[in-house]
Amino acid sequence: MARWQEQEGARRQAEEAAYHAAKEKACGRHRPHRPKIKPVRQGRATMWTEFWTIHGWEEGYEGTVPELVEELVGSERGGLAIWASDEIGHACVTVESYRRQPPLEIKGWDEVVQVGYDSPGGALTLSDGNGKSLTGLTAAGPGAYRVRVHLRGRRLVYQVPDPPDGAVELLIMVFPGEQKKPVVYR
Template sequence: MTTESYTRRPPLETREWEKVVEVAYEGPTGSLTLIDGKGITLPKLTTSGPGAYRVRVHLRGRDLVYQAPYPPDGAVELLIMVFPGEWREPTVHR
């Protein structure tokens, strides 16, 4: 899992990904953190403090998990981008 924080909306890239979905997040405290599969807390993702954000999640490799009895670490790749943005319905880009 890779996380990225932006101060403005980053360009949309769908070509290399199986799924790309974007959702709204309201950060009342200005602190959004994630914990990876190993229990490690990742850096704070809300760069602009309290307020409205968009969270864009990119996914690839999910099919490999279902095809292999013991998929290798890193078989599923996630890229999570967080940036300031208005509330909108979830958007499926791919």
């Protein structure tokens, strides 16, 4: 019995690893974003959620769950939330941090929303439900920022019971900015 349980556990681990590898491969097929100005940092990841959103927190602000603007992005001091899937799923995420405001890019994106973000420690980290994280989002240290989130694929997720892998793409740009009021571009 013990040997069967061990074999079953190994089989399940291999099955889960293959599942995640397929999702990673689907996200890898998307062309990398080519920013119009050079970011300080750029990162890509396949991020997972079981409750619609991925979160960004700074130390001491974990658990903050801001309300979303246009059901896409929300922020509070030290906390950020970004819609990523329909309840359970994954999103192909690109993050870019800048020291100045990047040019607005709306072509090819279904939704673009920008919010203010107050960084108490200058160390915002975006994390998913599987422990994956993207760090270094607040390049100018503590202070006021703008977070611009670009999304494509949400309509497909809601229209099809089993959307194709890699259907949801997010581009998240973080840059210094004093304005607190959200702006909906698209």
